[in-house]
Amino acid sequence: MHTIVADRKSSVEPGTEQNTTILPVYDPEFLKLLYRRMVAIRLFEEKAGELFLAGELPGFVHLYVGEEAIAVGVCANLTATDYITSTHRGHGHCIAKGAQIERMMAEIFGKRTGYCKGKGGSMHIADFSIGMLGANGVVGGGLNLAVGAALAAKMRGSGQVAVCFFGDGASNRGTFHEALNMAAVWKLPVVFVCENNQWASTTPYRTATAVRDVADRAASYGIPGVIADGNDVFEVYETAKKSVGAARDRHGPTLIEAKTYRIKGHFVGDPELYRTKAEVQEQFEKNDPLKNFMKKVTANAWLCPEELEAIKAEMGGVIQQAVETARKTPYPGAYELEAGLYVEGEVSDAGN
Amino acid sequence: MREISFSEATLEAMAEEMSRDERVFVMGEDIARQGGIFGQFKGLPQKFGFERVRDTPISETAIVGVGVGAALAGMRPIVDMHFADFITVAMDEVVNQMAKIRYMFGGQCTLPIVLRAPDGIIRSAAAQHSQSLEAWFLHVPGLKVVIPSNPADAKGLLKSAIRSDDPVLYFEHKALFAVKGPVPDGDHLVSIGKARIARSGRDLTIVSYSLMLQSVLEAADALSKDGIDVEVIDLRTISPMDNETIFASVKKTKRLIIVHEAVKTGGVGAEIAARVAEEMIDFLDAPIRRLGAPFVPIPFSPALEKLVKISAADVIRVAKEICA
Numbered sequence: 001m002h003t004i005v006a007d008r009k010s011s012v013e014p015g016t017e018q019n020t021t022i023l024p025v026y027d028p029e030f031l032k033l034l035y036r037r038m039v040a041i042r043l044f045e046e047k048a049g050e051l052f053l054a055g056e057l058p059g060f061v062h063l064y065v066g067e068e069a070i071a072v073g074v075c076a077n078l079t080a081t082d083y084i085t086s087t088h089r090g091h092g093h094c095i096a097k098g099a100q101i102e103r104m105m106a107e108i109f110g111k112r113t114g115y116c117k118g119k120g121g122s123m124h125i126a127d128f129s130i131g132m133l134g135a136n137g138v139v140g141g142g143l144n145l146a147v148g149a150a151l152a153a154k155m156r157g158s159g160q161v162a163v164c165f166f167g168d169g170a171s172n173r174g175t176f177h178e179a180l181n182m183a184a185v186w187k188l189p190v191v192f193v194c195e196n197n198q199w200a201s202t203t204p205y206r207t208a209t210a211v212r213d214v215a216d217r218a219a220s221y222g223i224p225g226v227i228a229d230g231n232d233v234f235e236v237y238e239t240a241k242k243s244v245g246a247a248r249d250r251h252g253p254t255l256i257e258a259k260t261y262r263i264k265g266h267f268v269g270d271p272e273l274y275r276t277k278a279e280v281q282e283q284f285e286k287n288d289p290l291k292n293f294m295k296k297v298t299a300n301a302w303l304c305p306e307e308l309e310a311i312k313a314e315m316g317g318v319i320q321q322a323v324e325t326a327r328k329t330p331y332p333g334a335y336e337l338e339a340g341l342y343v344e345g346e347v348s349d350a351g352n
Numbered sequence: 353m354r355e356i357s358f359s360e361a362t363l364e365a366m367a368e369e370m371s372r373d374e375r376v377f378v379m380g381e382d383i384a385r386q387g388g389i390f391g392q393f394k395g396l397p398q399k400f401g402f403e404r405v406r407d408t409p410i411s412e413t414a415i416v417g418v419g420v421g422a423a424l425a426g427m428r429p430i431v432d433m434h435f436a437d438f439i440t441v442a443m444d445e446v447v448n449q450m451a452k453i454r455y456m457f458g459g460q461c462t463l464p465i466v467l468r469a470p471d472g473i474i475r476s477a478a479a480q481h482s483q484s485l486e487a488w489f490l491h492v493p494g495l496k497v498v499i500p501s502n503p504a505d506a507k508g509l510l511k512s513a514i515r516s517d518d519p520v521l522y523f524e525h526k527a528l529f530a531v532k533g534p535v536p537d538g539d540h541l542v543s544i545g546k547a548r549i550a551r552s553g554r555d556l557t558i559v560s561y562s563l564m565l566q567s568v569l570e571a572a573d574a575l576s577k578d579g580i581d582v583e584v585i586d587l588r589t590i591s592p593m594d595n596e597t598i599f600a601s602v603k604k605t606k607r608l609i610i611v612h613e614a615v616k617t618g619g620v621g622a623e624i625a626a627r628v629a630e631e632m633i634d635f636l637d638a639p640i641r642r643l644g645a646p647f648v649p650i651p652f653s654p655a656l657e658k659l660v661k662i663s664a665a666d667v668i669r670v671a672k673e674i675c676a
Contacts, residue, residue: 083425116458126457133424134457138448144414145449148421148429155377155403155427162421175444178414185409340459341494342592343517 024238031303032311034076034233038068038290039308040315041092044101045264047319048091048108048122052268056327058110059121064092066231066263069289070195071096073228073236074163074256077244083131083149083162085142088123090135093165097132099125105322112332113325117340119332131160139200140173142166143192147183150190150247161247162190163240169200171214180255184221187252191243194255195230197262202274215257223253230258231287234296261287353534359392361503361535362468362524365510366393366430368539370400373428376514379406379415380432380468389434390470390529412441416467420450423465423519430514436471436523437483450519451494462517466510472525472563472613473650476657482650484562484614486523490591490623496544497590499523501565503533505588508542516544523590525563525613547594549601553583556675557601559624560611561587564662568611571667580675590620595627602628606637607674611662616644638674643667 045063052061064071067089075084075096086093094104099115107114108122115125126134133149136142146164153160170176171194183190194214198205211217218225224246228239236258243254261283265272272280297303356364370376378396380388384407387394397405408415412433419429433439439446446467454463473482489497496518500506506524513520550565551572560568565586572582583601587594602608608628610621621642628640645660 085421114458116456116460119458120456124456126460128424128457128460133421134453136449138444141417141444141449144417144445145421145424147414148418148423149425150421151418152422152425152427155422160425162425175413175417178409178411179417182409182411182414182418341455342496343454343462 026302028303030076031297032307034072034237035293035297035303035308036311036315037072037075037096038233038293039312040101040318041068041071041095042290043312043316043319044091044095044104047323049264049268051323057108057122059123061108061122061268062089062266063264063268064089066284066288067195067197067260068092069233069236069293070193070230070258070260071165073233074165074191074193074240076237077240078131078161078163080130081158082160083133083146083153085133085146085149085162085164086135087142087166087170088135088137088139089167090123090125093135094125094127094132097127098130099127099132101318102322102325103127105319106326106329109326109329110331111326111329112336113329117332117336119336119340140166140170140175143170143175143179146190146192147179147188150183150188151186153189154186159248160189161244163193163244164190165193165195167200168194168196168198168205168209168214169203171217172200172208180218180221180223180253183253184223187250189247189250190253191240191247192253192255193240194257195260196257197260199262199266201266202270204274213257215255218255223255225255225257228256228258230260231289231292233289233293353536355532356503356535357530357532358500358503358506358524359390359529361507362392362510363394363396364535365507365514366396367399369511369514370404375426375428376430377404377406377427378430378432379408379419381408381410381415381434383407383432388432390526392529393432412438413445416442416445417449419465419467420445420453420463423463424453424461428464428514430466430468433467433469435481436469436485437480439467439469439485446489446495446521447492451492454518455494463519464517466513466520466522468522468524470526470529471523472527473657473661474526476652476654477650478652479649484523484612486521486590487614487619487623489521490593490620494519495591496520497523498544498588499562499590500588501528501562501586503531504535504540505542505548505586507535508540509544509588511539512541512544520544523562527563542588545589545592545594547588547597548586549583549597550586551582551584553581553605555581555605556607556609556671557583557585557598557605558609558611558667558671559585559587559598561590562613564611564613567662567664568667570664571671574664574668575671578672580671582671587620593623593627595631598624598628599632602632603635606635608636609641609643609667609670609674611643611667613662614644615647616642617647619644641670641674643670
């Protein structure tokens with residue numbers, strides 16, 4: 001999905017200073033894809049929050065509102081055979097990697113047509129057919145899984161890349177250290193994407209982490225650490241493009257820190273006693289990645305507002321349909337309880 | 353039949369499976385250049401290279417997590433834990449990731465990974481290098497747990513574990529590595545989930561496994577001279593447990609002792625005793641007895657260490673008590 005079609009140079013005469021300014025031009029279909037995925041995430045999350053508060057969804061729900069540009073910008077660089085690992089706040093990563101909204105919705109309802117037959121729920125959606133190796137209920141639990149997938153890719157020489165999404169909270173876990181060190185020393189094709197949304201559950205980043213930027217920690221592993229504006233899908237896309245390219249070209253891992261802000265509480269229903277509504281409001285007005293996107297594409301006349309509206313309406317319809325289908329679908333039967341724990345039979349024929 | 357050591361048997365198992373399937377690889381601390389701290393990987397990198405026999409940093413969490421990730425991405429890793437005690441450093445990876453992934457993702461994936469975990473008491477290795485932790489993992493749905501007692505089973509169970517599409521914990525007693533025994537030639541497989549009658553008898557059933565089986569067999573020989581005919585079951589797999597073999601034996605002998613090196617409290621013996629009590633208490637002619645380590649960490653001093661080990665004499669004493 002490398003869809004930059006041309007580099008549009010400025011129309012200024014050659015030899016002048018302005019000639020060095022290069023503005024990438026994006027294929028309209030690519031821009032639509034970015035928007036479709038970002039708006040799908042936003043609408044999915046708003047709907048999930050609404051359904052949870054209405055008592056329709058069991059369990060916990062952690063929303064990705066305000067962070068859409070990161071998953072979408074990064075995954076726009078990946079193919080269906082590349083791998084990602086995700087977090088408890090994982091709906092956005094699934095949609096960005098191309099997961100089916102209907103099966104995601106059924107899963108968070110706990111229905112048998114869900115991705116995991118209702119056995120995983122919001123924190124455990126996976127789609128192995130598109131390389132989505134699972135959301136993870138344990139903070140920092142996905143880091144080493146991504147490194148393992150990258151090791152598999154390297155051993156096979158398949159050219160696949162693994163991307164690990166994790167938060168600023170996870171960057172304080174030991175798994176972060178072990179994963180980055182091992183990936184670096186083995187030069188594995190993995191990109192670590194730290195979504196620094198400023199909040200580890202209810203704890204602010206600045207009170208839990210001594211370095212100003214998580215990206216600085218890359219130096220400890222001898223790998224590049226770069227910062228991207230996580231609210232700008234174009235900046236995320238371009239940054240990830242370099243890192244994914246480097247991984248694919250066997251130059252080893254990169255740590256990307258995408259700076260953003262968690263607009264919603266840690267979970268739906270979080271009373272958010274740790275911050276003011278005014279702070280959240282200010283951040284959302286200033287940094288909403290969807291608004292940023294719309295401003296940029298309409299200002300440059302890449303897409304018109306009507307096209308964006310049409311996509312939003314289409315995705316709204318898809319999500320509403322998914323909700324209605326999920327409501328109607330049955331729960332898993334009791335026979336499902338013990339099914340699927342082990343692979344049938346004692347010994348597989350691994351040679352085939 | 354040819355005789356080879358337990359350690360050589362595991363080496364053969366790995367080499368055969370690595371030749372058979374290029375997705376199989378091994379990683380762990382000190383295994384490639386050093387050959388493993390017990391020599392159980394010697395010569396393997398010379399055959400398969402340092403890509404497929406990988407030395408890792410001292411990062412147990414990553415070693416297991418990376419193994420899980422590689423398995424999810426289509427490889428079949430064998431991960432060496434150095435000492436079984438160090439599984440504790442990777443408990444999230446074993447319990448929350450490895451054991452759960454297949455079920456919680458609705459059966460979308462398989463998880464063909466083997467953890468080799470050298471356990472047990474040896475030469476005053478003390479509290480953090482001597483434990484037998486197999487019972488912990490019996491309590492976790494999603495794992496398979498095997499524990500061979502001799503070279504033939506060591507090979508057969510390791511080969512089956514490598515071919516299994518489910519995660520397998522392979523506990524191997526450190527004091528068994530040098531033990532020699534007959535091992536069949538060729539593609540020798542031992543089914544996971546199947547116990548073995550190591551000795552037939554009619555008066556008393558003793559269930560045991562791993563190194564402790566030697567003491568139990570020694571005790572059984574001595575007891576036969578006193579007219580007590582002991583049936584010895586080598587459990588071989590802790591999970592899934594072979595209830596059928598245990599129940600059939602107890603139905604016949606009407607007496608049961610379970611013997612393991614691990615701490616008695618909350619041990620595998622407790623689970624077996626509970627299953628037998630629930631299912632067939634009416635068949636029993638005597639109370640079920642368990643022999644296991646006292647409720648203390650393994651002490652360093654040889655004078656104390658020997659007090660936590662179960663001996664053949666202990667087994668004989670308890671057997672005579674319940675057969676009286």
